[in-house]
Amino acid sequence: MIDVQHLRKDFGSTRAVDDVSFRVTRGEIIGLLGPNGSGKTTIMRVLTGFFAPTTGHARVAGFDAAEQALALRRMIGYLPENVVLYPDMRVGNFLTFCAQLRRMPVARRTGRLASTIRDCGLQEVTERLIGTLSKGYRQRVGLAQAMLHDPEVLILDEPTVGLDPRQIVEIRDLIRGLRGRTTVLLSTHILAEVSMTCDRVVIIDRGRVVAEDSADALSRRTQGSDQTLVRVDGPADAVHTALCNLPDVQEVIRTATTAGEDGYTFVIRTTAGESARKAVAAAVVGHGWGLLEVRPVAPSLEDLFLRLVPHEDTGTAH
């Protein structure tokens, strides 16, 4: 459904996207994961025909993004980054305007408007001016305009950024509900988001594809760098030594040096995951120290990148 081949995009002397290739099959939900400024938005803008590629090809639903932009845009729904909408328009009027621009026949328009407004939870705000809506509602209006014509392909640029936790869950449910029916390409810089929503992940860093994998395989990879946080009420140095001596432990970092009521906090990097946490708990309790907290620390995007990107490459400036 989406076919990107050796895509390169230069802005003057800056190379924003460099030799990116990936494919998305029909009905798949795919995540573009990467830090801010890694080229995700540029890739999406090329896919919508808003930018032309410098070299390479991008095809969506069989249409070339540069040559057949108009036909391509009929097939897609696009939610731009930061959800840009007209503040002076009312939600209902805005969505009608969008439907008219899409040349939707009146009969179909009425039905789709009603169902999209319901799906996106906008029933209560249809008469409100977009400018007076909260960020969460504006995001939903943006999503509604993208989904309105039931497109073959949905391109969503950071769909959950700036939303509160409950809204994030709602939006994710909405996107997951499209699985199998609509092809979805979404971008994010939050690692947890892709594993929750996407089937497959393309990881982008500084304009290049660093890795491409299924969401499950990705989470398996990150498990290798399992980190455990322990808070212990006991003699710091002795605890440190005891933790270092545990099997499978690679590194123990003491994060605070002064002991308070909170005890000492250590971050332990292990290769064992779950069983390591058992061993840690057993060791602390076995020494008679107070075990205040043991929990896994979710690997961050930075951790993942450090593992995926060759080390001599990290830290070099553009």
Added chain:
Amino acid sequence: MTLLTLYRKELAAYFVSPLFYVVSAVFLCLSGYYFYTDLIFFVTFGFGVNILGNFWQLLLVDLRLVMLLSIPLLTMRAFAEEKKLGTIELLLTYPIRDSELLLAKFAACATVCTAMLAGTLCYPVYVHALQPFPWVPLLAGYLGLLLLALSFVACGVFVSSLTENQVIAAAVTIGMLLFFWIVSWNEAATSPALLRVLIRVSMFDHFESFSRGVIVASDAAFFVCFIAFFNFLTLRVLESRTWRGHR
């Protein structure tokens, strides 16, 4: 169909914001003052004869200055506002041609400027009620004003497509239009050969025949070309986003 949708949206945008009402009010106040003073001048010194040359031509020439200062304030938002809001990205990822968007914006802006200009038609109606005069030459003058207004719109929309700052768009448009006026102003500053060229590109020299109540085909063609040329430039600017990487 799409064009009509875009046109309605553009037009609605003018009527929901106070800008159009304020600019029109200022325009009509200044035009009214010109009308009043020009009429007094005509009655006092025009000896009541040749109302076309001694009154209407003066008024039409005065009106173009008021237009020059007010129309850029109506065109400045055309693309600059959409670029500032970012909505241009939304529109241009819809199945819409760049030309449709431009045409809708140009037409909406032309409509409000025409409406504003139509407000001044109450002067000839009033004068005609007092003292009948030949209508047709004055209508030729109004056609000239309309072509001038559309030229201002084309130029203003073009400048608006270059920036996301509306104030800059208005300032640069006023500067450009003023330049097209004064370019042939000072004969002494240019060689006779150059002056002939400058008169050819000066919008206000082409307006002169209209203000006398005469429609000269070449002058009308000049305005049409001027409008087409600036719309062409705007289209190129819109297109440039695909390789420049700016909205």
